[in-house]
Amino acid sequence: MPExxxxxxxxxxxxxxxxxxxLILALLISFVAIAASGRDAATxxxxxxSGAFGGPGPLGETAIKSAVLVLTGLSVTVAFTVGLFNIxxxxxLIWGALAAAVIGQRALPGAMALSLLGAAVAGAGWGLLxxxxxxxxxxxEVISTILLNWIAIHLVHxxxxxxxxxxxxxxxxVSIAGTEPVSASAWLPRLFAGSRLDLGFPLAxxxxxxxxxxxxxxxxxxxxxxxxxxxxxxxASGIPSSRCICEGMALSGALAGMAGALLILGTxxxxxxxxxxxxxxxxxxxxxxxxxTALGTTAAAVVFGALRAGATxxxxxxxxxxxxxxxxxxxxxxxxxxxxxxxxxxxxRGRPSAAASAPPVPTVQP
Amino acid sequence: xxxxxxSGIVKRFGPLTALDGVSLAVAAGEVLGLVGENGAGKSTLVxxxxxxxxxxGGKVRADGRELPPGDPRAAIDAGLGVVYQHFMLxxxxxVWENVILGRxxxxxxxxxxxRARSQVSAVARRSGLSLDVDARxxxxxxxxxxxxxxVKQLWRGARVLILDEPTALLSPQEAAALVEIVRALAAEGRxxxxxxxxxxxxxxxxxxxxxxxxxxxxxxxxxxQTDAQQLAEAMTGGGRAGATxxxxxxxxxxxVLQARELAGLSERGGPGLRGLSLHVRSGEILGVAGVxxxxxTELAEVLTGLRPVQGGLTLDxxxxxxxxxAAARRAGVAHLPEDPRxxxxxxxxxxxxxxxxxxxxxxxxxxxxxxxxxxxxEMAHKLIxxxxxxxxxPSARTANLSGxxxxxxxxxxxxxxxxxxxxxxxxxxxxxxxxxxTRRVHEALRDARDRGAAVLMxxxxxDELRALSDRILVLFEGRSAGEAPPDASDEQLGRMxxxxxxxxx
Numbered sequence: 001m002p003e004x005x006x007x008x009x010x011x012x013x014x015x016x017x018x019x020x021x022x023l024i025l026a027l028l029i030s031f032v033a034i035a036a037s038g039r040d041a042a043t044x045x046x047x048x049x050s051g052a053f054g055g056p057g058p059l060g061e062t063a064i065k066s067a068v069l070v071l072t073g074l075s076v077t078v079a080f081t082v083g084l085f086n087i088x089x090x091x092x093l094i095w096g097a098l099a100a101a102v103i104g105q106r107a108l109p110g111a112m113a114l115s116l117l118g119a120a121v122a123g124a125g126w127g128l129l130x131x132x133x134x135x136x137x138x139x140x141e142v143i144s145t146i147l148l149n150w151i152a153i154h155l156v157h158x159x160x161x162x163x164x165x166x167x168x169x170x171x172x173x174v175s176i177a178g179t180e181p182v183s184a185s186a187w188l189p190r191l192f193a194g195s196r197l198d199l200g201f202p203l204a205x206x207x208x209x210x211x212x213x214x215x216x217x218x219x220x221x222x223x224x225x226x227x228x229x230x231x232x233x234x235x236a237s238g239i240p241s242s243r244c245i246c247e248g249m250a251l252s253g254a255l256a257g258m259a260g261a262l263l264i265l266g267t268x269x270x271x272x273x274x275x276x277x278x279x280x281x282x283x284x285x286x287x288x289x290x291x292x293t294a295l296g297t298t299a300a301a302v303v304f305g306a307l308r309a310g311a312t313x314x315x316x317x318x319x320x321x322x323x324x325x326x327x328x329x330x331x332x333x334x335x336x337x338x339x340x341x342x343x344x345x346x347x348x349r350g351r352p353s354a355a356a357s358a359p360p361v362p363t364v365q366p
Numbered sequence: 367x368x369x370x371x372x373s374g375i376v377k378r379f380g381p382l383t384a385l386d387g388v389s390l391a392v393a394a395g396e397v398l399g400l401v402g403e404n405g406a407g408k409s410t411l412v413x414x415x416x417x418x419x420x421x422x423g424g425k426v427r428a429d430g431r432e433l434p435p436g437d438p439r440a441a442i443d444a445g446l447g448v449v450y451q452h453f454m455l456x457x458x459x460x461v462w463e464n465v466i467l468g469r470x471x472x473x474x475x476x477x478x479x480x481r482a483r484s485q486v487s488a489v490a491r492r493s494g495l496s497l498d499v500d501a502r503x504x505x506x507x508x509x510x511x512x513x514x515x516x517v518k519q520l521w522r523g524a525r526v527l528i529l530d531e532p533t534a535l536l537s538p539q540e541a542a543a544l545v546e547i548v549r550a551l552a553a554e555g556r557x558x559x560x561x562x563x564x565x566x567x568x569x570x571x572x573x574x575x576x577x578x579x580x581x582x583x584x585x586x587x588x589x590x591q592t593d594a595q596q597l598a599e600a601m602t603g604g605g606r607a608g609a610t611x612x613x614x615x616x617x618x619x620x621x622v623l624q625a626r627e628l629a630g631l632s633e634r635g636g637p638g639l640r641g642l643s644l645h646v647r648s649g650e651i652l653g654v655a656g657v658x659x660x661x662x663t664e665l666a667e668v669l670t671g672l673r674p675v676q677g678g679l680t681l682d683x684x685x686x687x688x689x690x691x692a693a694a695r696r697a698g699v700a701h702l703p704e705d706p707r708x709x710x711x712x713x714x715x716x717x718x719x720x721x722x723x724x725x726x727x728x729x730x731x732x733x734x735x736x737x738x739x740x741x742x743x744e745m746a747h748k749l750i751x752x753x754x755x756x757x758x759x760p761s762a763r764t765a766n767l768s769g770x771x772x773x774x775x776x777x778x779x780x781x782x783x784x785x786x787x788x789x790x791x792x793x794x795x796x797x798x799x800x801x802x803x804t805r806r807v808h809e810a811l812r813d814a815r816d817r818g819a820a821v822l823m824x825x826x827x828x829d830e831l832r833a834l835s836d837r838i839l840v841l842f843e844g845r846s847a848g849e850a851p852p853d854a855s856d857e858q859l860g861r862m863x864x865x866x867x868x869x870x871x
Contacts, residue, residue, distance in 0.1 A: 222719065236709050
């Protein structure tokens with residue numbers, strides 16, 4: 001498992017071109033798939049492009065979706081930096097969203113900042129729980145984060161939002177009502193007229209820059225990377241590896257929590273009764289395609305955000321909007337598969353298994 | 367006719383030519399020694415001979431018949447048996463079960479246990495290999511496990527035995543016993559290829575000795591016409607390897623490390639440490655000998671703060687230095703661990719990042735909480751040059767360095783990366799290294815000593831211990847079996863390693 005994980009997130013030099021090639025190839029395959037189903041693929045793709053980039057409205061949609069993916073992708077990337085595979089961004093996002101909704105209801109001074117902060121803290125707590133279980137009890141983080149996702153979903157959706165935190169007077173409509181609305185003072189301000197682009201996107205980019213700086217330029221970031229790259233060696237050199245893992249998981253959770261806050265404060269304006277976004281799981285795909293680095297993850301998030309935004313337009317030619325997920329899945333497959341099969345291919349070509357010493361080769365040949 | 371004949375073997379890995387036209391032959395009843403430095407091509411040649419690799423040129427013949435390239439099955443059927451350095455036994459199974467594994471004699475569809483067991487014990491007896499065939503493989507000593515591997519090959523009908531670094535894990539007595547076994551196998555008409563870089567044992571076992579260097583056969587000579595000195599020169603291509611410079615008389619330095627009655631269990635529930643007392647002075651190298659598993663790993667981990675211990679342990683009078691790895695490092699403990707790829711290096715990180723590891727939060731590697739990239743780069747260039755790390759590229763991925771260069775990297779960091787160490791804990795510091803890299807690591811250890819460090823070096827290599835140590839302490843079952851001067855004989859040390867000599871001060 002650790003070996004597979006390391007291979008999947010390999011920060012090799014080939015990542016950038018490999019990921020780019022994989023994206024192009026994924027789009028090509030999707031194009032062929034649409035054409036093969038008898039629909040007008042060319043028009044569809046034109047619609048896709050205009051839905052993602054055609055004017056301030058579509059650009060705003062792309063930015064909103066990208067912002068959330070930047071944060072959940074970074075969440076997975078940061079956890080990977082300390083050597084953990086965080087499947088739990090979804091659960092952390094849910095707690096962050098709920099915290100933002102609850103804090104945002106009160107018209108406090110600085111409501112928006114407080115809501116964001118609260119969301120980060122809530123997500124961090126949920127992430128830290130998985131980190132703590134890992135270092136204290138040896139619970140594998142993949143198991144614990146998957147379980148924690150379900151615990152979060154059922155606690156929040158099945159009880160808190162339907163019960164104690166439900167909007168007053170919603171009565172029988174409880175399941176779709178959600179919480180009381182967020183006070184307008186906590187909303188993320190829109191930046192331009194004619195677009196839903198809000199403060200979330202620049203905020204996410206600023207956070208991405210900060211994460212990049214932390215991981216690559218600071219002593220603490222170096223310690224995290226050392227723990228992720230070789231926990232025994234890091235421990236032997238005096239780095240407190242357990243503390244680093246807990247810190248990394250807390251930041252990972254905080255980022256996912258903030259992603260939840262962007263959804264609540266930017267578009268939903270309350271915690272809705274039905275709220276299954278999938279952004280937390282998409283964060284895994286984004287981080288994978290992004291090669292486990294802050295910059296790659298940000299770039300991948302923007303591409304997938306555009307895809308999501310554009311896919312809604314595809315409905316006009318009768319293509320289901322889940323088309324975006326098809327392309328996204330293909331891209332992940334094309335990025336991940338060569339990394340998994342590379343050693344096997346190398347062996348078939350008659351090379352010894354010392355593939356580590358071989359020069360990096362491009363992973364995908366479109 | 368030759369039992370095994372390799373003619374004109376060429377093997378390339380991408381641009382690298384590992385074997386360049388090597389021709390060798392072993393006759394029945396003969397032991398051929400094959401020596402060479404690490405990376406000279408010994409293992410590759412073995413892999414070609416037994417069909418694991420298919421050669422890019424040349425032929426492999428057994429008893430005059432050509433073997434299909436890259437077909438291990440055909441090699442086994444033709445009577446080739448390989449005993450690898452790392453044994454492949456199933457610990458919970460008995461000796462005879464391990465021997466027949468994969469080729470079980472059957473009767474009515476079930477394993478014919480009685481026949482199998484008696485066959486195995488007959489094979490062992492006939493070749494003079496003492497073995498309890500009903501013992502569990504996991505309970506056996508390393509030497510006995512090796513005998514199981516040999517019996518396995520004999521039972522399968524091997525007429526050509528290839529032993530790959532067979533003495534690497536054995537005590538001197540066990541190695542001597544193995545040499546006897548090898549001679550006996552040849553005497554009953556088998557051909558043996560004895561692959562090793564330990565010249566003494568090869569000289570003891572072989573009738574003829576072949577030397578390969580950089581993939582080429584450079585000489586084949588009868589045992590009577592060569593000696594260790596000449597072989598070493600042939601292996602390295604001139605320049606005497608491991609030239610020792612005269613030992614400085616050990617200063618009467620202050621006691622730096624003082625250990626009294628250390629005790630603690632090992633993870634495996636083995637001996638661990640059971641009342642070990644020792645001291646190391648400033649400016650002194652204490653060599654620690656012993657058969658693997660007698661407390662060496664535990665001792666190294668205790669001294670570097672990785673493992674808690676009971677008993678009195680002080681460094682320069684400070685009893686708290688071994689509380690955790692960070693504290694040990696602050697107190698001036700440098701560590702060249704047993705398994706540097708796991709214990710000392712973060713392989714996915716760059717060379718310069720690994721050079722900074724452990725001191726990464728201090729100058730010149732850091733400015734307050736930020737990484738000082740320029741300072742780190744400058745220091746990395748200096749260390750890389752000083753220790754001849756190749757490639758000399760601070761941003762290279764550490765995983766892409768050869769094992770020898772990774773070890774040099776660790777030595778550079780631990781011994782020269784910051785302020786002079788007070789205590790150096792070196793565990794098999796040159797295992798697997800070629801003579802050039804070995805020399806450099808030895809020089810670095812001597813330099814550390816000359817600068818006043820106390821050096822504790824754990825090694826299985828008695829020659830290395832003798833060359834470097836001021837005193838040699840022998841570990842046996844977690845305590846000291848006594849000390850010996852650096853000119854002690856193999857036999858004297860070997861007896862102590864087996865616990866046969868009462869401790870003397």
